[in-house]
Amino acid sequence: MTNVSIRGLSKRFGGKSPTVAIDNLDLEVGQGEFVVLLGPSGCGKTTTLRCIAGLESPESGRVCFGERPVYDAAAGINVGAHKRNIGMVFQSYALWPHMTVRKNIGYPLRTRRIKRAIASEWIEEVARLVDCGPLLDRYPTQLSGGQQQRVALSRGLVARPDLVLFDEPLSNLDARLRDQVRTEIHELHQRLKFTAVYVTHDQSEALALGDRLAIMRDGRIDQLATPEEVFENPATEYVAEFIGMANRLQLDRRDGHWVYGGHAVHGCPTVASDEMAARARPEDLHLAPASENAPEDAVWFPATVVASEFGGRYIDVVISIGDERLHSRLPAGERGNWARSLLPGDPLLGFFPAGTLTFFDNTATRIPTRGSSTAARMAIGA
Amino acid sequence: MAADAVSVGMRPRRRRVTRARIGTAVAVGAFTAGLGYLTVVPLVRLQALAFEDRGQGFVDAFTRPGIWTTIRMTIALALGSLAIALVFGTALAWAANSLSPRLRPLRALPILPIVVPAIASVLGWGFLFSPRPGYLNALLRHLPWWTDIDQGPINIYSLPWIIIITGLALAAFVYLFVSASLESINGELIEAAQVSGSSRAGVFFRVTLPLLRPALVYGGGVALLLGLGQFTAPLLLGRTQGVSVLTTEMYFATKQEPAQYALAAALGSPLLLFGVGVLVLQRVLLGDHARFVTHGSKGFRPAARSSRLGAVAILLYTLFATVLPIVALVIVALSTWWTGDIVPSTFTLDNFRNVIETSGITSAIRTSLIVSVIAVGIALPVGFIAASILYRRREHRLMGPVLDFIVAMPLSIPAVIFGLGFLLTYTQGPVVLYGTNWVMILVYVTLMLPFSTRMQLSGRVALGDAYIEASRVSGAGPVRTNLSILAPLMRPTFGAAAALMFVLLANEFTASLLVRSPTVQVMGTVLFDTYDNGLYPVVACVALIMILVTALGVLLAVLLSGSDAFRRL
Numbered sequence: 001m002t003n004v005s006i007r008g009l010s011k012r013f014g015g016k017s018p019t020v021a022i023d024n025l026d027l028e029v030g031q032g033e034f035v036v037l038l039g040p041s042g043c044g045k046t047t048t049l050r051c052i053a054g055l056e057s058p059e060s061g062r063v064c065f066g067e068r069p070v071y072d073a074a075a076g077i078n079v080g081a082h083k084r085n086i087g088m089v090f091q092s093y094a095l096w097p098h099m100t101v102r103k104n105i106g107y108p109l110r111t112r113r114i115k116r117a118i119a120s121e122w123i124e125e126v127a128r129l130v131d132c133g134p135l136l137d138r139y140p141t142q143l144s145g146g147q148q149q150r151v152a153l154s155r156g157l158v159a160r161p162d163l164v165l166f167d168e169p170l171s172n173l174d175a176r177l178r179d180q181v182r183t184e185i186h187e188l189h190q191r192l193k194f195t196a197v198y199v200t201h202d203q204s205e206a207l208a209l210g211d212r213l214a215i216m217r218d219g220r221i222d223q224l225a226t227p228e229e230v231f232e233n234p235a236t237e238y239v240a241e242f243i244g245m246a247n248r249l250q251l252d253r254r255d256g257h258w259v260y261g262g263h264a265v266h267g268c269p270t271v272a273s274d275e276m277a278a279r280a281r282p283e284d285l286h287l288a289p290a291s292e293n294a295p296e297d298a299v300w301f302p303a304t305v306v307a308s309e310f311g312g313r314y315i316d317v318v319i320s321i322g323d324e325r326l327h328s329r330l331p332a333g334e335r336g337n338w339a340r341s342l343l344p345g346d347p348l349l350g351f352f353p354a355g356t357l358t359f360f361d362n363t364a365t366r367i368p369t370r371g372s373s374t375a376a377r378m379a380i381g382a
Numbered sequence: 383m384a385a386d387a388v389s390v391g392m393r394p395r396r397r398r399v400t401r402a403r404i405g406t407a408v409a410v411g412a413f414t415a416g417l418g419y420l421t422v423v424p425l426v427r428l429q430a431l432a433f434e435d436r437g438q439g440f441v442d443a444f445t446r447p448g449i450w451t452t453i454r455m456t457i458a459l460a461l462g463s464l465a466i467a468l469v470f471g472t473a474l475a476w477a478a479n480s481l482s483p484r485l486r487p488l489r490a491l492p493i494l495p496i497v498v499p500a501i502a503s504v505l506g507w508g509f510l511f512s513p514r515p516g517y518l519n520a521l522l523r524h525l526p527w528w529t530d531i532d533q534g535p536i537n538i539y540s541l542p543w544i545i546i547i548t549g550l551a552l553a554a555f556v557y558l559f560v561s562a563s564l565e566s567i568n569g570e571l572i573e574a575a576q577v578s579g580s581s582r583a584g585v586f587f588r589v590t591l592p593l594l595r596p597a598l599v600y601g602g603g604v605a606l607l608l609g610l611g612q613f614t615a616p617l618l619l620g621r622t623q624g625v626s627v628l629t630t631e632m633y634f635a636t637k638q639e640p641a642q643y644a645l646a647a648a649l650g651s652p653l654l655l656f657g658v659g660v661l662v663l664q665r666v667l668l669g670d671h672a673r674f675v676t677h678g679s680k681g682f683r684p685a686a687r688s689s690r691l692g693a694v695a696i697l698l699y700t701l702f703a704t705v706l707p708i709v710a711l712v713i714v715a716l717s718t719w720w721t722g723d724i725v726p727s728t729f730t731l732d733n734f735r736n737v738i739e740t741s742g743i744t745s746a747i748r749t750s751l752i753v754s755v756i757a758v759g760i761a762l763p764v765g766f767i768a769a770s771i772l773y774r775r776r777e778h779r780l781m782g783p784v785l786d787f788i789v790a791m792p793l794s795i796p797a798v799i800f801g802l803g804f805l806l807t808y809t810q811g812p813v814v815l816y817g818t819n820w821v822m823i824l825v826y827v828t829l830m831l832p833f834s835t836r837m838q839l840s841g842r843v844a845l846g847d848a849y850i851e852a853s854r855v856s857g858a859g860p861v862r863t864n865l866s867i868l869a870p871l872m873r874p875t876f877g878a879a880a881a882l883m884f885v886l887l888a889n890e891f892t893a894s895l896l897v898r899s900p901t902v903q904v905m906g907t908v909l910f911d912t913y914d915n916g917l918y919p920v921v922a923c924v925a926l927i928m929i930l931v932t933a934l935g936v937l938l939a940v941l942l943s944g945s946d947a948f949r950r951l
Contacts, residue, residue, distance in 0.1 A: 053851075053855055054854075054855075055854065055855070080854070081851070081854040081855050082853075082854045082855070082856075082857050082858050082859050083857075084855075086855055087855070087856075088851075088852070088855040090848050090851070092846075092848050094848035094849055094851070094852035095852075096849055096852070096853075096867055096870075096871070097871070098870045098871060107853070107856050107858070107866075108856040108857050111856055111857035111858045111859075111862060112857050155852075155856065159856075159857070165855070
């Protein structure tokens with residue numbers, strides 16, 4: 001086990017339209033920590049992982065495992081992938097089809113010249129950990145997708161490497177298996193405490209697994225924080241959108257009122273600038289009959305139903321405010337519930353309860369308000 | 383200051399990184415230079431010879447009587463056979479694609495003309511359609527409207543018929559490219575056109591054909607080059623009626639007393655120039671893209687519904703292009719004389735006994751086998767290295783394209799020219815190899831470079847990077863990764879490439895005829911000599927033996943890598 005320290009890492013891809021894959025990236029991964037690199041495709045997360053693995057050569061910067069530099073542009077150090085003492089789990093599993101499961105798992109031990117007797121003990125042990133004991137003498141093609149990924153997992157862990165890298169290991173599995181293997185990875189990490197860097201574009205995977213998340217954009221890290229912090233207090237609008245705050249209200253101040261879609265929005269916080277954006281999750285947009293009043297401290301506005309879809313436990317409602325649309329997800333409740341009777345054209349009241357909206361200034365940076373701890377303190381100060 | 387101290391202290395390490403890179407670059411450069419020496423030097427020497435004495439070779443070549451007829455016939459042969467090959471090749475690919483799953487194995491049949499020795503099938507055609515004793519001609523003369531003629535109606539020795547049989551043979555190459563491309567068209571594209579209101583013909587011309595264009599251009603290009611370099615059919619069939627093309631004129635120039643090498647070299651120049659031109663054009667137009675045939679991934683549905691017509695078309699083509707010529711060879715080989723009448727009661731195996739005892743065929747078979755096996759043994763690892771370099775061509779900006787060009791050359795420059803170049807290069811210093819097996823081996827290795835490299839490169843591309851990277855992050859260095867992961871995974875490709883090359887080399891006739899010496903004879907050259915002496919039943923025996931040896935190679939290939947072995951060309 002070791003910690004990983006990345007400083008000023010940069011990588012460009014040449015060709016006809018050169019692109020910056022990693023842009024002066026800094027990242028510290030503590031010993032035994034599980035860090036998830038999260039972002040959409042093309043944000044540089046996989047390239048970063050491959051640079052840590054030594055499968056890709058960066059152009060500048062420095063990567064250290066503990067005290068040992070494995071890449072240092074200034075010093076001309078670039079340790080080969082096979083000498084970095086790591087384990088890696090690939091998206092495509094990459095199990096060698098000409099070897100049995102036992103040989104696949106044992107390969108990292110053979111390359112490390114570990115004695116046969118010890119090796120076979122370690123293989124059995126790690127296979128038992130992921131429930132693959134009975135599969136050891138089969139070939140990879142005889143296994144299901146979930147079994148293959150478990151074998152790949154044991155191959156990554158068997159040699160007790162300093163660092164385990166995961167490159168979207170669950171995205172080839174179907175939904176049910178994905179949850180199952182995700183839980184197993186989480187358990188294994190709890191038990192073995194290996195240092196891990198995990199790449200994914202799936203926010204629920206990231207939230208469930210990571211000790212800390214690094215949300216990446218254009219080769220940089222937008223926010224690096226615990227899952228709770230990222231989920232509740234996204235640092236930038238980009239992070240907010242990526243983490244599921246799909247509703248966006250572009251607010252402009254006219255004559256002392258905040259306006260969205262040509263209509264007044266009440267209950268917004270006091271800020272200095274004349275424009276800002278607000279974001280919230282569909283679950284946080286509540287609806288009520290037009291005759292009711294919004295709860296205290298809520299941000300509210302009158303709106304009209306555009307469409308309503310029944311989704312079992314919940315109802316998805318699209319509402320309009322002027323020309324703009326917002327998406328609300330309401331609990332379906334009992335039969336005869338008010339929410340189930342909504343028809344297109346019905347007028348109603350939309351509101352965000354206190355603290356559910358996150359506000360961003362025109363540089364897309366979060367404006368501290370009520371709901372976040374700093375905002376509370378500021379409110380007291382005021 | 384501290385930063386300065388660190389960077390000064392670390393400087394030697396940076397040098398180490400660059401030194402490793404330079405080492406790789408030097409190794410790649412040396413490999414490319416070696417291959418370049420092997421392939422380019424003979425061609426350069428050939429051209430230098432044509433330019434000697436103020437281009438006397440060119441003067442002789444292009445002022446001699448009949449040269450323009452020769453050039454006209456060369457172009458007619460190339461374009462005529464190209465047209466036939468494109469139509470038949472595309473039709474066959476279409477037919478193969480519409481086979482029902484049960485009849486799928488028939489897809490391998492249209493490739494047979496590539497596998498059966500060209501010299502054997504050309505002789506077979508001769509036995510079928512020679513004006514007087516040709517078996518099928520004799521049969522056709524029984525038709526009521528032809529009873530009054532005593533020869534014909536088909537004259538296989540005339541230019542149109544030489545074009546037709548060449549075109550039928552080249553159709554196999556077009557088939558190879560087009561059928562691969564046709565298979566990769568997603569059936570939903572066809573269905574989308576149908577539900578949009580197109581008729582079946584409309585779909586074919588508006589959707590399918592445009593999608594096939596890259597394959598048609600590429601396959602057509604290959605067929606055109608092969609048609610221009612066509613040697614066997616005009617040599618064996620064209621002589622009696624004055625059909626001559628540049629390649630045969632080159633060969634006859636070397637057979638004059640004294641041998642007119644400068645003349646031969648000059649006659650080859652237009653073909654050489656055209657071949658290199660096509661190659662350059664192709665690299666400029668297509669870049670790297672044409673190399674890799676992509677396959678639809680998700681939601682892929684094969685196109686076309688099954689029809690019996692496809693099977694009939696494929697069987698008919700196989701009957702005419704492959705089966706009938708071989709049947710003719712068998713009949714002649716079993717007869718005492720080639721007359722045109724088939725009298726089974728007089729069939730005898732004496733010819734075979736005769737051949738094995740006298741004509742030197744046994745030693746030629748041995749030489750063919752030895753030379754082919756050694757050449758495959760060299761071409762396979764050389765192709766593997768070339769494929770590995772081309773696979774990482776991004777890292778070899780300078781040498782990658784050069785190597786790509788060198789490796790592709792033997793496919794676009796006629797084998798006659800390579801044969802002549804090697805003959806000239808290795809009969810004089812610094813390295814004299816004429817009269818040994820080694821000239822033959824070297825020319826064989828050169829001719830196989832494109833096949834060896836192409837097949838292994840596409841095998842490597844299909845394998846992808848994940849297996850190799852998984853090995854590296856598991857702690858395996860390059861040597862272990864190559865031996866324990868890459869080599870076992872590539873084994874089917876190695877097997878298929880080796881078997882294919884063996885078959886092509888056992889069949890080799892053109893280049894062999896030029897570099898052979900009285901002591902170094904292979905099956906093809908012995909066959910040609912017996913044909914020259916006019917002992918037709920003996921010729922047929924030798925041809926059948928050649929086919930048999932080839933068939934064993936094919937069997938080996940199928941055993942090693944399944945019935946699709948030859949579709950990976």
